């Protein structure tokens with residue numbers, strides 16, 4: 001699905017020299033590269049504050065901690081996403097309220113959000129799934145009307161642009177009160193281990209988050225609140241600093257590959273290619289298409305035999321996961337997610353796909369699906 005080796009070879013010297021420098025300085029934790037990376041990412045995103053942390057799941061947990069939510073408070077998020085989004089809600093003894101998504105863009109459905117609001121609702125976590133932004137204009141309107149916090153899960157959409165109807169544009173993750181991302185190696189901006197970050201334009205929240213990631217401490221050994229230990233290693237910051245200047249180029253390469261897939265499958269009635277949502281660019285963390293009356297398992301087996309990877313994001317709706325059985329969900333409330341989990345398939349998507357490879361992949365799919 002990914003080709004991190006070829007990408008590495010193009011920036012090998014910068015990364016190798018940078019890592020050697022960190023080891024030479026023994027600046028393993030909170031070194032200069034971490035500070036520089038935070039500033040560089042804040043400039044790229046045009047956001048007031050970037051706070052780095054250990055991974056994307058921590059970022060989500062820390063965001064909810066910083067908002068001061070109380071056990072039993074309800075947080076609304078999508079049923080169709082990676083578990084981390086909703087897991088952190090439950091971990092903090094908040095109540096995860098999951099809602100259905102759009103059948104064509106796979107993004108959280110704002111009407112479903114509005115219907116799920118109760119007097120206990122305190123926050124919404126829209127997920128910018130597979131690389132495009134949720135309908136943030138609507139979601140921010142709903143949040144304002146009901147006085148709710150918005151935490152964007154932008155682990156799959158770093159670098160995507162969202163266009164508001166007044167003509168302004170903002171980067172994914174910089175629209176709500178807090179944005180959370182992951183630098184897991186396969187993400188669009190990935191390091192060589194675990195890493196994550198939070199973004200906010202609210203100086204007060206930024207200070208809280210900065211303290212929570214470091215044991216609730218501002219002055220050493222003076223702990224103002226319960227925090228966690230969640231840090232981005234200096235070595236990972238070196239990798240991210242080398243890659244950040246290429247992020248737009250990486251995202252363009254993904255879009256070019258997606259356009260190729262779109263064209264190849266345009267006339268195939270058995271395949272629905274992913275719809276581009278309004279007002280957002282798509283950075284194609286994944287290329288996820290829907291199959292219509294195709295034996296998915298057999299197609300994946302066919303591709304595997306030809307040396308082609310494929311995957312299913314996500315095979316089981318979150319409301320059906322064993323981990324969430326303690327919460328009571330109406331099994332009929334998620335018809336779209338239920339259907340998507342049965343019909344979606346993801347094809348290889350990375351920055352290094354050339355035409356020859358794409359042709360081989362699409363020919364192989366069509367050979368089976370026709």
Ligand SMILES: *Cc1c(COP(=O)(O)O)cnc(C)c1O
Nearest residue numbers: 055056057082084085155182184
């Ligand atoms: C990857 C991912 C996360 C979690 O990031 P980690 O760094 O793996 O903890 C959260 N949400 C979504 C949507 C993701 O894709």
